[in-house]
Amino acid sequence: MEQLIEFHDDDEAQVVLGIQDCNLRRIREGFDVEAHARGRSLQISGDSAQVNFAVSAVESLVAAHRSEGELNLDEILDGALMSADSVEEEHRPAPKPSKGPIARSPGQQLYLDAMSRSPIVGVLGPAGTGKTYLAVHRGVEYLKQGLVRKMVLCRPAVEAGEKLGFLPGDFQKKVNPYLRPLYDALGELLDYDQIRRYSDREIIEVVPLAYMRGRTLNEAFIILDEAQNTTPAQMKMFLTRMGQESRIVVTADPTQVDLPRGGPSGVHHARRILGNIEGFEWLELDRSDIQRNSLVTKIVRAYESHEGSQKKKPTQPPRGQTR
The missing domain is CATH 3.40.50.300 (P-loop containing nucleotide triphosphate hydrolases)
Incomplete structure (x- = not known):
């Protein structure tokens, strides 16, 4: 699956993608997708579920930037990554069986x-x-x-x-x-x-x-x-x-x-x-x-x-x- 996101201007692209593309790297690694920025465009490709997670995260970052409030983009991206993990865990095989009560004395x-x-x-x-x-x-x-x-x-x-x-x-x-x-x-x-x-x-x-x-x-x-x-x-x-x-x-x-x-x-x-x-x-x-x-x-x-x-x-x- 492939999705294309268009930023409003160069400033928006720079803020959302982070200093030296730090947010872009986190999106690639965190959602396990291919993500390439060209000018005011961001192309995201990979597994459809992961691409959807990544696009949703970018859209949240864009919305936060446009709101001009005191929102922390790092916290927003952290939350998006954690939410994606939670959804993935619901569809993963059952976790390792417990070896007994947590406290054993x-x-x-x-x-x-x-x-x-x-x-x-x-x-x-x-x-x-x-x-x-x-x-x-x-x-x-x-x-x-x-x-x-x-x-x-x-x-x-x-x-x-x-x-x-x-x-x-x-x-x-x-x-x-x-x-x-x-x-x-x-x-x-x-x-x-x-x-x-x-x-x-x-x-x-x-x-x-x-x-x-x-x-x-x-x-x-x-x-x-x-x-x-x-x-x-x-x-x-x-x-x-x-x-x-x-x-x-x-x-x-x-x-x-x-x-x-x-x-x-x-x-x-x-x-x-x-x-x-x-x-x-x-x-x-x-x-x-x-x-x-x-x-x-x-x-x-x-x-x-x-x-x-x-x-x-x-x-x-x-x-x-x-x-």
Whole structure:
């Protein structure tokens, strides 16, 4: 199918298509159509349903421009893209079957309740307690319900034994392994095409923590994963990115700190100085909340027992010295 749209003048074409054709690119990628602008004309071709969605979006942008009001064209285009997704989802095959209740332990239910109640939530717990999965699940819910406009997931790029410089590829390829667990969590809730579309439109971003500096995120659901590997300065930088109508979830496993020995963890520092701020809620999960393979619970228990016994052992003075 092919449709031709004629703009009133060059100014209208430039405003609707965006600076350096930024809106035109979003229309191509978001609706998966061919779109070519020539002077005051815009030609759109492709699947008939997608072309109709794209034409409707362009017409909404034109109407907003002609109204001469204070309408935000970015928000109008966002809404058109989200509406098209909603219609498509109604005709897609049934989503992945649920693996059971979202909360599978009392601690996990407290975590979900906290995310509904408080703008900022910090959760600490061992591996397998659902810290990241439940945060991503709640973020996707907020996104689909229109409670936020975007979702941002980030992690500190801290090595656990290997150095970034020794990994192959450019910087993006080097940091991708650190972000892989966040994509895995998204993959449990959205299909590949959805993740790709949301990523192309920057509705969902998965980025290293360093990329957050200097940003203000309004109407966003923001998740900081592996926060035990942040420094106090990084944690302060992250928390102050929060804009209007945004929500933040900070997840951390205090037993898996990969910072240089002796370096203070930003999550412990934040909990100490921000513990009494209204709207910032902290909670802890424990091994009773682990929902991975049952062996994970046994592994965590064994490590906790070993570390506890090591702490109880008296330290021996260096040879030649006395206490």
